Each structure stands twice: as structure tokens, then as C-alpha cells.
Amino acid sequence: MRYRITHTTHYHYSQPVGLCQNEARLHPRDFWRQECQSSHFDINPRPSDFIERVDFFGNHVTYFAVQQAHTELTVTCMSEVIVFPKQTHLGINLCSWESVQALLRHIPLQAQMQSQQGQIQQQSINPDKTLELLDAQQYVLDSPMVVTSAELRHYAQSSFLPNRPLVDVVQDLMQRIFTDFTYDPSFTTIATPLSAVLSHKRGVCQDFAHLAIACLRSYGIAARYISGYIETITEPGQQRLVGADASHAWFAVYIPDMGWLEFDPTNNTLPHEQHITLAWGRDYSDVTPLKGIAFGGGQHTLSVSVDVLRLPFVYERRLRPR
Incomplete structure (x- = not known):
């Protein structure tokens, strides 16, 4: 497109x-x-x-x-x-969330030191993979607008079933946010804390992306915030309204051997041709x-x-x- x-x-x-x-x-x-x-x-x-x-x-x-x-x-x-366009075959990657969590927690110290010095040469360590993992690690930590909590971890718990593939975990979490929360532009502002969004089950795309990211980070999974646009589809027979589209937000999760896979909890879908990306970072404050x-x-x-x-x-x- x-x-x-x-x-x-x-x-x-x-x-x-x-x-x-x-x-x-x-x-x-x-x-x-x-x-x-x-x-x-x-x-x-x-x-x-x-x-x-x-x-x-x-x-x-x-x-x-x-x-x-x-x-x-x-x-x-x-x-x-x-x-x-690109078709993503989610069923191919069966990596459990526990294995991804462990991978992000236990990157070999020697590999980290060599990466920082630009000297990754060991045949046993794939340089590109190590750098990719080190980059992903920064998206596990709390950030200015996404702070993990026991309440957020509790909400995410039912998605994190033992030995469940991470892709399935994130899809389930996305669908639950879509089902449990009401899109309400009048409820939140940029300063509204996630605790209020979780308590009242209301918010906008920015809130839902932050919520999903916080839930995933509370289990040691790398997730980043994406800002951009989504094309608005006009109903048949109706004239397209110029300027009616809006900024949008969604998130991405790091999946080993797949890279960053995007999810849109506001619409319960995987972004494809209708999602246009502006920027990504730890949360809205970066983008x-x-x-x-x-x-x-x-x-x-x-x-x-x-x-x-x-x-x-x-x-x-x-x-x-x-």
C-alpha cells in the first residue's frame, strides 16, 4: 500500500x-x-x-x-x-515465554563485554544475535511512563500459562485487553497512570499499548512502544472525511529468531498494510x-x-x- x-x-x-x-x-x-x-x-x-x-x-x-x-x-x-505486505506465520515459533525470559536475563557476560568493546569474535557466539539480544534487554526495564507493579503482573497472569509459546501469550493478552477495556477518549490524558487505566478499564490506544508493555515487562519480556497512524476505512456509500484519521499507538514484542512482532490491542489485530510507523521507543515519552x-x-x-x-x-x- x-x-x-x-x-x-x-x-x-x-x-x-x-x-x-x-x-x-x-x-x-x-x-x-x-x-x-x-x-x-x-x-x-x-x-x-x-x-x-x-x-x-x-x-x-x-x-x-x-x-x-x-x-x-x-x-x-x-x-x-x-x-x-508480509504474511507472518505465528505457529512457526513455539519458543516458550520462560525460555525467552531466561534468554534475556542470562546473556553471557563475556559476550556483553565484547559487544561493548566492538570485539565479538568468538565462533560460539553469533555477533548479530548477541547485539540483537542486548538491544532487546533495554525494553525489559521500567521506563518513565511504563512502571511494572504487582497489580499489572496479576492482570497478566492468566495469559502466562506454564510452557506456553510466547506468541500465544501475547495474542491472548492482546485479546483480553481488547475485550476487557473500553475505548474512551474522554477518560485519560497523557499523565493518567496505568493504575487508573487498569482500575477503571478505560483508555485510548496509548494506554492500551502501555498496559500491554507493562504486563509483558513484569514477566521479563522485552516490549517496545510504537507510534504511527492507521488508515480509516470509509463505510460503503459514504464520503471520506479529510483529516478524520488520527495518530495511533501499538506495541511490539521481541521473539527470538523472528525479531520484533507487532500487536495492536486497540483493534485486536497484527499490524500489516494499514499501519504506518513513525517511531518506536520504550514508551510514549521517547516518541x-x-x-x-x-x-x-x-x-x-x-x-x-x-x-x-x-x-x-x-x-x-x-x-x-x-
């Missing part, structure tokens, strides 16, 4: 802002399931500084600053992305689409519009320098 994504954020301030500094993660990622063919920003007022970089997790980051006084700020990012600081401004209002438009599929793979 080929998509054009238009993500517009508009701020209106009651008083002039003299200076604002911002950081955006709105440039879609390139990886095995997706290729970003183009991405560019339209910012008004025009920024005085505009710098692009790649962060620790491999996400594209755009920094910009506006130094002229303004009462409105509009940030639009327009991207064209190709999402490739916030747009954040910053403003000096002045008084009170402000914020509006966000996202449009995901499916385009005719015409693909020419880009040649990358070796």
Missing part, C-alpha cells in the same frame, strides 16, 4: 510567544515493513533554526525554533510511505510526535488534524549507496 500522510498541528496563543523551541518525530521510519519515499515540513511562522538528526532508537528527529513574536503556530508534515517549550503565550488551544490518503501503488525501490 502507498499512502500520503498529512499531519497538521495548530497552536493558538492568547498572548504573543517571543520564542519557541520544538522537537518533532513525524518523519516515518524505514524498516523491513515500510519505506518512506518523501517527507517535508511546512512551518508557519518560518523557523530560524531547523536541524534534523537520528535519535538513540533510530527515529528521525526534527528540531526547529521560531524566534519572532507570534500568536499562532502551525506545523504540517507531509509524507509519502509505502507499506509492504512524542511534537513537543517543545514556548516563552510567553499565556493560555493556548491546540488542534491536531491527520489525513491518511491511500494512493495508487507505483513503486521504484531507491538505490542506496553501499
Whole structure:
């Protein structure tokens, strides 16, 4: 599938802002399931500084600053992305969750030291596999917005049956979250703790992704947060509403010999052609689409519009320098 994504954020301030500094993660990622063919920003007022970089997790980051006084700020990012279909045969990997937990806990110390020094040469240790495991380990730990607890571990317990394949564990957990929780945009904010989401069984996609990640990490399983978009399918006979699509969130779990497998608990599905990935990290705080600081401004209002438009599929793979 080929998509054009238009993500517009508009701020209106009651008083002039003299200076604002911002950081955006709105440039879609390139990886095995997706290729970003183009991405560019339209910012008004025009920024005085505009710098692009790649962060620790491999996400594209755009920094910009506006130094002229303004009462409105509009940030639009327009991207064209190709999402490739791939059939995932979940039944192939029968690795139990206990074996994956043990693998992540007991990476040989010698391999860790050699990896840190860039000297993995032992024939008995696969360098790529060791680096992959070391990378996965960071997603087992608590993070700013995902803190494990006895309550979360208790909720996840019925999915973690003894010797159950990890893929089956995660599928069961995803389905339970989809069934047990109500999608309610009015209930939570970015600051709502997971304990409240678990207690009231309500939230949005961000909450459900955080909840699943916390449940998995409470059992020593590596899980990471993914931000992006999902195409909205228009009902037959109805006109497509421009800007009606929204940002979305889901999660991925590390499966040995399979890599990172994605799950969408909000829709009880495995992401494929309709899920477009922006960024991934430990939780939402690592992948916030747009954040910053403003000096002045008084009170402000914020509006966000996202449009995901499916385009005719015409693909020419880009040649990358070796």
C-alpha cells in the first residue's frame, strides 16, 4: 500500500510567544515493513533554526525554533510511505515465554563485554544475535511512563500459562485487553497512570499499548512502544472525511529468531498494510510526535488534524549507496 500522510498541528496563543523551541518525530521510519519515499515540513511562522538528526532508537528527529513574536503556530508534515505486505506465520515459533525470559536475563557476560568493546569474535557466539539480544534487554526495564507493579503482573497472569509459546501469550493478552477495556477518549490524558487505566478499564490506544508493555515487562519480556497512524476505512456509500484519521499507538514484542512482532490491542489485530510507523521507543515519552517549550503565550488551544490518503501503488525501490 502507498499512502500520503498529512499531519497538521495548530497552536493558538492568547498572548504573543517571543520564542519557541520544538522537537518533532513525524518523519516515518524505514524498516523491513515500510519505506518512506518523501517527507517535508511546512512551518508557519518560518523557523530560524531547523536541524534534523537520528535519535538513540533510530527515529528521525526534527528540531526547529521560531524566534519572532507570534500568536499562532502551525506545523504540517507531509509524507509519502509505502507499506509492504508480509504474511507472518505465528505457529512457526513455539519458543516458550520462560525460555525467552531466561534468554534475556542470562546473556553471557563475556559476550556483553565484547559487544561493548566492538570485539565479538568468538565462533560460539553469533555477533548479530548477541547485539540483537542486548538491544532487546533495554525494553525489559521500567521506563518513565511504563512502571511494572504487582497489580499489572496479576492482570497478566492468566495469559502466562506454564510452557506456553510466547506468541500465544501475547495474542491472548492482546485479546483480553481488547475485550476487557473500553475505548474512551474522554477518560485519560497523557499523565493518567496505568493504575487508573487498569482500575477503571478505560483508555485510548496509548494506554492500551502501555498496559500491554507493562504486563509483558513484569514477566521479563522485552516490549517496545510504537507510534504511527492507521488508515480509516470509509463505510460503503459514504464520503471520506479529510483529516478524520488520527495518530495511533501499538506495541511490539521481541521473539527470538523472528525479531520484533507487532500487536495492536486497540483493534485486536497484527499490524500489516494499514499501519504506518513513525517511531518506536520504550514508551510514549521517547516518541512524542511534537513537543517543545514556548516563552510567553499565556493560555493556548491546540488542534491536531491527520489525513491518511491511500494512493495508487507505483513503486521504484531507491538505490542506496553501499
